[in-house]
Each structure stands twice: as C-alpha cells, then as structure tokens.
Amino acid sequence: MKQLFFTIIFMLPLLLLSAQGQKGAISAEMLNNMHSKYKESNSEGIENAIRHNNLKDLAKSRYTNGGSDTYFSNRVKTSGVTNQKSSGRCWLFTGLNVLRPIVMEKKQMKEFKFSQAYLFFYDQLEKSNLFLEGIIATKDKPMDDKRVEWLIKNPIGDGGQWTGLVDLVDKYGAVPADVMPESYQADNTSKMSGLLRIKLREDALVIRKMAADGANDQKIALSKAEMLNDIYRILALSLGEPTQEFEWRYKDKEGNITELKKYTPKSFYDEFVGVDLNEYVMLMNDPTRPYDALYEIDYDRHRYDGNNWKYINLEADIIKEFAKASILDNQAMYFSCDVGKQYDGKNGYLDMANYDYASLMGVEFNMDKTERIKTFASGSSHGMTLVAVDVNKDNKITKWLLENSWGQRGYQGHLIMSDDWFNEYMFRLVINKKYIDKKTLKILEEKATLLPPWDPMFSEEI
Numbered sequence: 001m002k003q004l005f006f007t008i009i010f011m012l013p014l015l016l017l018s019a020q021g022q023k024g025a026i027s028a029e030m031l032n033n034m035h036s037k038y039k040e041s042n043s044e045g046i047e048n049a050i051r052h053n054n055l056k057d058l059a060k061s062r063y064t065n066g067g068s069d070t071y072f073s074n075r076v077k078t079s080g081v082t083n084q085k086s087s088g089r090c091w092l093f094t095g096l097n098v099l100r101p102i103v104m105e106k107k108q109m110k111e112f113k114f115s116q117a118y119l120f121f122y123d124q125l126e127k128s129n130l131f132l133e134g135i136i137a138t139k140d141k142p143m144d145d146k147r148v149e150w151l152i153k154n155p156i157g158d159g160g161q162w163t164g165l166v167d168l169v170d171k172y173g174a175v176p177a178d179v180m181p182e183s184y185q186a187d188n189t190s191k192m193s194g195l196l197r198i199k200l201r202e203d204a205l206v207i208r209k210m211a212a213d214g215a216n217d218q219k220i221a222l223s224k225a226e227m228l229n230d231i232y233r234i235l236a237l238s239l240g241e242p243t244q245e246f247e248w249r250y251k252d253k254e255g256n257i258t259e260l261k262k263y264t265p266k267s268f269y270d271e272f273v274g275v276d277l278n279e280y281v282m283l284m285n286d287p288t289r290p291y292d293a294l295y296e297i298d299y300d301r302h303r304y305d306g307n308n309w310k311y312i313n314l315e316a317d318i319i320k321e322f323a324k325a326s327i328l329d330n331q332a333m334y335f336s337c338d339v340g341k342q343y344d345g346k347n348g349y350l351d352m353a354n355y356d357y358a359s360l361m362g363v364e365f366n367m368d369k370t371e372r373i374k375t376f377a378s379g380s381s382h383g384m385t386l387v388a389v390d391v392n393k394d395n396k397i398t399k400w401l402l403e404n405s406w407g408q409r410g411y412q413g414h415l416i417m418s419d420d421w422f423n424e425y426m427f428r429l430v431i432n433k434k435y436i437d438k439k440t441l442k443i444l445e446e447k448a449t450l451l452p453p454w455d456p457m458f459s460e461e462i
Contacts, residue, residue, distance in 0.1 A: 041362065050360070059355040060344075067349030067416045072401055074324075075388035076101050076332045079111045081413030084405040085187040088158040088462030091336075092116050092123070093405035094383035095165035096174070098332045098430070101387075103272050105330070108252045113177040117186045118265070121239045122172045123164065124156065126303045128200060128231040131155045132224050133304045135204040139211035139220075150454050155200040158189045159460030161383070162334045162430045163309035164302030166277040171303065172242070173265030174273070179246050185238035192238045196231065203227045280334075281436060281444065282311040283319050283429045286457055287370040291315055292440075296448035297458050312443050316423045320397060324389050325435040332387050334430035335402060336461050339382040339415075341425050348410025350425070351418040369424055376456050380427040383461035384415065427457070 049058055078101040084093050096114040103112045131151060138148045185192045206227075210220055248268070249260045263271070289295070296310045326333055342354045358364050372378035388401030400422060402415040433441060451458070 059357045059360045061353050061356045064351050064353040067347040072388040072390045074327050076327055076330050082405045083407035087189040090383045090405055091160040091461045094334050094385050095162055097385040097403055098334050099273050101332050110253050115175045115177045115180040117182050117239050118175045118180040118242050119168045121235050121242050122168055123302055124235055127156045130304045131200055135207050139208050155197050158193055159462040161461055162282055167303045167306035173269040175265050175268060179243055183239050279433050280430050281433055284311040284313045285316045285426055286313050288373050289313055294443050294446045294448040296450050298450050299453040300458055310448050319429055322431055322435050326431050327389050332385050335386040336380045336383040336428040338378045338425040348415045350415055350421045352420045379456055380461055
C-alpha cells in the first residue's frame with residue numbers, strides 16, 4: 001500500500017502534464033476549435049474536388065488568357081530549339097543559345113547548334129579539380145567546419161551559371177553539335193554525376209588522411225593528379241573524349257556548301273563567334289540586398305583558375321530597359337528565374353494570374369519577393385534565353401519570350417512571360433556592356449561585397 005502511494009505521488013505530475021499538454025503542443029481544445037471552424041466553413045464540395053483532382057487544374061484561373069497572344073513586336077532572329085533532356089545543363093544550353101543567333105547571322109546560316117557534350121566534359125573535369133583543390137586548402141580544418149561541410153555536401157553537379165560558360169569557352173573554345181554529339185550519359189546525367197560525387201568524396205578523405213599523416217604539399221599534389229586521371233576516365237567513357245582538331249563545313253541560307261576546313265575548338269570559336277564573353281555583365285534583382293551595388297560569390301566558379309561570378313544588383317525596371325535595348329539590336333541574353341512558380345506548362349505561359357490557390361484553399365499566401373527569398377521559398381532555378389519583348393502603342397512592355405531547352409514543350413519550345421511575372425520571379429540577366437548606361441557600368445569599378453557560396457540566392461541553374 002505504501003509503495004502504491006509513492007508511485008501515485010511520483011506519477012501525478014506526469015499524468016497532469018499529459019492531461020494539460022506540454023506548452024506549445026497541440027491540445028485537445030485547439031483540435032476541437034480547428035474542427036469546428038472547418039465544419040462551419042461548409043467545405044464539403046471543395047474537399048471532394050481537391051481530394052480527387054490535381055491542385056493545379058483546380059486552381060487554374062479564368063482571368064488569364066493562357067498565353068493566347070503569341071505575337072511579339074521585337075524578336076531576336078534565331079531558329080530551332082534545343083533539348084537538355086534529363087540533365088541539369090540548362091545553364092550550358094542557355095549560354096550557347098545566346099551565341100547561336102550570332103553564328104547564324106554572321107555566317108548566314110538557316111540553323112546552327114553547338115555541342116554541349118564537348119564543354120560539359122571539361123566542365124565536369126574542371127569542377128572536379130576545383131573541388132579537390134578546395135579540399136587541399138581546407139585539409140587541416142575539422143570536418144564540421146562550415147566550408148569543409150559545404151564542399152563535402154557539394155562536390156560536383158551538372159548545374160551552373162553564365163560565368164562557368166565564359167571560363168570554359170575562354171580555355172577550350174567550342175565545336176558544332178555534330179563534331180561531338182550528345183551521348184546517353186550526357187542526356188541522362190544522374191548516374192554519372194552520382195559516381196563522380198562518390199569518387200570525389202572518397203578522394204577528399206584520402207587527401208585529408210594524407211595531410212593528417214604528414215604528407216607534404218608535393219605528394220598531395222601528385223596524388224590529386226592521379227585522382228583526376230580516374231575522373232577523366234569516367235568522363236571519357238561516358239561522354240567520349242573531346243576532339244582537339246576537326247574538319248567541318250556548312251550549308252548557308254542559299255544552299256551553298258562551304259569548303260571543308262580544318263579547325264581547333266579555339267579557332268572555330270574565333271571565326272564563327274568571335275565575341276569576347278568578358279564584355280558581358282550579370283545583373284541581379286535581389287530585393288533583400290541594397291541596389292546599385294556590386295557583389296561577388298566566393299568559390300562560385302567552374303574552374304580553379306577561373307573567376308568567381310560578380311553581379312550588379314538592380315531594380316527590375318532598370319534591367320528591363322537594358323534587356324529591351326539588347327533585343328532591339330538582335331542580341332539574345334542569358335536569363336534565369338524561378339521557373340516553377342505560376343507556370344502553365346501546357347501553354348508555356350508564366351503569369352501571376354495563372355493559378356489562384358488562395359481562393360481554392362480559402363487561405364491567403366501573402367509573401368512578397370523579398371520575403372520569399374529570405375525564407376527559401378523562391379530562388380533562381382532555371383536558365384533560359386531571353387529572345388523577344390512585346391511593346392504596346394503606349395511604349396509599355398506587356399510580355400517577354402524565353403527560348404527554353406526542353407525540346408518542344410510549352411509554346412513551340414518557348415515560354416511566354418508576362419511583365420508582372422518578370423518582376424516577381426526573374427533573378428539574373430546577362431547582357432553585353434554596350435546596352436548598359438555609364439552610371440551602372442561605373443559600379444563595376446567598386447570593390448565587390450563578398451558573399452558565401454552557401455547563400456540561398458546562389459544555387460546553380462539546372
């Protein structure tokens with residue numbers, strides 16, 4: 001009896017806590033209140049619809065025209081669309097698609113495509129070297145150090161951004177699509193990328209153990225070179241070895257076939273493109289940071305001996321005026337955005353009025369662009385080529401056209417973007433300096449604010 005008494009006394013606080021509920025937990029009273037409010041809303045019909053149908057289909061707004069107006073007052077002259085298939089190489093397709101109209105106009109060609117597989121080979125090799133050098137630089141830091149942890153989590157990927165293309169083309173040139181065609185692994189990168197990540201993480205542990213055991217820098221460098229031999233082998237088997245020299249000819253618009261000529265990738269780029277990509281500037285619209293300022297992303301590059309990417313942060317309306325000037329001069333641009341938001345895939349239409357989830361759910365979603373960025377609810381996810389703008393009789397921009405790299409999906413392989421959507425979900429635009437005013441270009445002379453590679457705004461486009 002005495003033992004039972006002490007057991008009850010001991011258990012009583014726990015029983016009371018359980019009955020009352022821990023502070024911050026959902027109580028029975030709260031649950032009852034939720035249930036009552038839901039029943040009062042008489043939502044049975046909506047519940048039936050939502051439980052048995054696709055949310056996007058139900059939320060489709062009757063107030064959008066669905067991209068029915070497909071005409072544009074000003075459009076860059078280009079032809080054909082590309083397809084990145086099951087890969088994250090949108091940045092590479094987009095960057096090369098910026099250059100395609102230049103080649104076609106310069107050589108009077110009806111259509112032309114670059115080889116993405118050629119530059120992708122070197123992209124993966126260079127990124128592997130960049131990662132291993134990062135491991136060497138941090139070999140004496142603990143595994144839970146922020147930079148070491150970030151490196152191990154992100155050894156390599158097939159995503160990227162514009163400055164990666166610049167560094168690759170500067171070093172390796174470019175070749176036509178038929179000189180180094182796409183392989184199955186280029187079109188479907190997940191397995192190859194997974195093998196590269198596993199191998200590089202294994203190599204990272206080897207380097208760190210060598211350092212812990214007292215190996216000198218020369219020995220570690222030699223070991224890194226051997227590790228890159230393995231990476232090269234995986235890439236060569238998966239993508240094919242990049243050509244060093246090739247013979248090529250083409251047919252112009254008139255049907256004339258040119259003389260067969262020998263090229264290197266560098267000489268081909270110089271003759272067919274001949275553009276200094278360092279004359280292009282990346283602009284960003286990031287309302288979480290001060291505008292009219294220069295920023296640099298630490299360690300965000302594709303080559304160890306390349307450049308971190310820098311950007312000028314500007315208000316969206318200023319970026320639009322520069323973009324319009326570029327299109328009027330027949331120059332396409334690299335454009336990146338949060339493509340999945342308010343995206344009507346059937347019509348290839350991006351518009352703020354596409355889907356009304358608030359009315360469907362009876363719940364408001366009120367975050368603005370700044371708040372979405374700060375809470376990781378939005379960020380740059382995909383790169384495309386900006387090729388057209390529509391300006392009405394009042395000189396007001398109504399919509400834009402993006403050349404995508406998803407084959408014929410959307411509107412003939414393109415996405416139509418309303419001007420309002422541009423404001424909310426556009427993040428990066430790369431444009432030639434000649435379309436930017438002197439005041440903005442002056443910002444490039446300032447010392448850039450260095451931001452960490454793990455900042456939420458700087459994920460790679462895929």
